[in-house]
Amino acid sequence: xxxxxxxxxxxxxxxxxxxxxxxxxxxxxxxxxxxxxxxxxxxxxxxxxxxxxxxxxxxxxxxxxxxxxxxxxxxxxxxxxxxxxxxxxxxxxxxxxxxxxxxxxxxxxxxxxxxxxxxxxxxxxxxxxxxxxxxxxxxxxxxxxxxxxxxxxxxxxxxxxxxxxxxxxxxxxxxxxxxxxxxxxxxxxxxxxxxxxxxxxxxxxxxxxxxxxxxxxxxxxxxxxxxxxxxxxxxxxxxxxxxxxxxxxxxxxxxxxxxxxx
Numbered sequence: 001x002x003x004x005x006x007x008x009x010x011x012x013x014x015x016x017x018x019x020x021x022x023x024x025x026x027x028x029x030x031x032x033x034x035x036x037x038x039x040x041x042x043x044x045x046x047x048x049x050x051x052x053x054x055x056x057x058x059x060x061x062x063x064x065x066x067x068x069x070x071x072x073x074x075x076x077x078x079x080x081x082x083x084x085x086x087x088x089x090x091x092x093x094x095x096x097x098x099x100x101x102x103x104x105x106x107x108x109x110x111x112x113x114x115x116x117x118x119x120x121x122x123x124x125x126x127x128x129x130x131x132x133x134x135x136x137x138x139x140x141x142x143x144x145x146x147x148x149x150x151x152x153x154x155x156x157x158x159x160x161x162x163x164x165x166x167x168x169x170x171x172x173x174x175x176x177x178x179x180x181x182x183x184x185x186x187x188x189x190x191x192x193x194x195x196x197x198x199x200x201x202x203x204x205x206x207x208x209x210x211x212x213x214x215x216x217x218x219x220x221x222x223x224x225x226x227x228x229x230x231x232x233x234x235x236x237x238x239x240x241x242x243x244x245x246x247x248x249x250x251x252x253x254x255x256x257x258x259x260x261x262x
Contacts, residue, residue, distance in 0.1 A: 012245040013073045015053040019046035021251045025147040025163065028254055032217040033153040040102025041150040044111060047095040049146060052118040054088055059126050070181045072241055103150070110149045118142060132188040136171035143167045159213045162221050165206045166228060170247060172199055173232045177243055203229050216261070220254035227253045 011017040023046045030037035054077070061069060061078040069075050077084060099111060121138040144164045148155055175191020176199075203225065210222050227250035235243060 006241075009072065009241055009245050012241075012248055013076050015050050015057065015073070017245070017248045018053050019050040021248065022046060022049040022143055022146045024252055024255055025143065026150065028217065028220050028258060029147050029155045029159075029163075030151060031258055032159070032215065033151060033155050035151060035153060037150070038102065040098055041107065044095055044099045044103065045146050045150070047091055047098075048111075048114065048118065049142070051088060051092055051095065052122060052142065054084060056122050056125060058084060058088075059122070071178065074181075107150050114142075114145050114149050117145060130186055130188070132190075132192065134190045136168050136175060136190045139171050140164050140167035156213055156217065158209055159217050159221060162206050162209050162213070162225075165202055166221065166225050167251075169199060169202055169206075169225075169232075170228055170251060173228065173235070173247060174244055177235055177238075178240055181240070199232070203232075216257040219257035223256060224251060224254045 011020070023042045026042060026045055027037050057073060057077045058081055061074050061081065064078075066075060066078050069078055099108060103111060117138075121135070121142060125133050125135050125138070141164065144160060144167060147163065148160060172191050172194055175189055176196070179191070206225055207222075210218050210225070213221065228247065231243070231247050231250060
């Protein structure tokens with residue numbers, strides 16, 4: 001693969017970065033309400049996100065020739081699909097076992113709702129993407145749901161809305177950058193409809209909401225949105241694979257305020 005000398009791309013190619021982002025924001029929201037996110041909840045969420053992402057990716061490539069797969073993540077899934085499916089089944093069994101052992105009954109029930117949402121996303125995306133499927137909205141809701149679904153206390157509602165918008169903006173930026181990839185796959189999403197102007201309006205509206213949030217959580221959202229906005233501003237003439245990896249990594253900037261206790 002072309003990425004053999006670019007090791008920093010491997011978390012993105014293998015989908016590990018998505019799981020880490022979900023775990024990070026689950027921890028951030030838990031800290032914001034004074035809870036300790038359990039190890040079992042973190043593992044279950046991380047594995048669930050990875051399983052959803054990888055299943056969607058494997059279905060994307062199953063009936064498409066490798067010549068039409070322009071991204072490294074899709075080529076990786078195509079070349080190693082048999083091995084990935086084996087790993088997928090093992091991790092699914094492990095995830096179920098950890099959930100049954102480590103989660104409370106209430107967490108299991110809420111986790112089941114998240115699972116149904118993940119399954120709905122996978123099937124709807126595969127069935128409707130050739131027309132136009134708003135996958136960015138589903139992914140944003142998936143990440144937000146994962147970040148808060150195991151919490152006992154309700155986090156700041158405005159913060160939840162802001163995080164959902166940031167996730168959606170992140171996905172739309174990637175969609176704008178990877179239009180050639182979607183065109184080769186013959187799929188369409190909101191990125192083909194939402195204009196750059198509309199995207200900047202969403203970003204500015206989110207910045208306007210953040211002052212209504214107090215504490216380190218406001219800094220987490222501000223820094224993440226700022227990093228996302230700056231990357232969107234300089235996206236032109238950037239290598240798509242590098243850009244995707246850096247943009248996804250920018251979602252981890254929200255950890256900084258908690259590390260330095262801002």
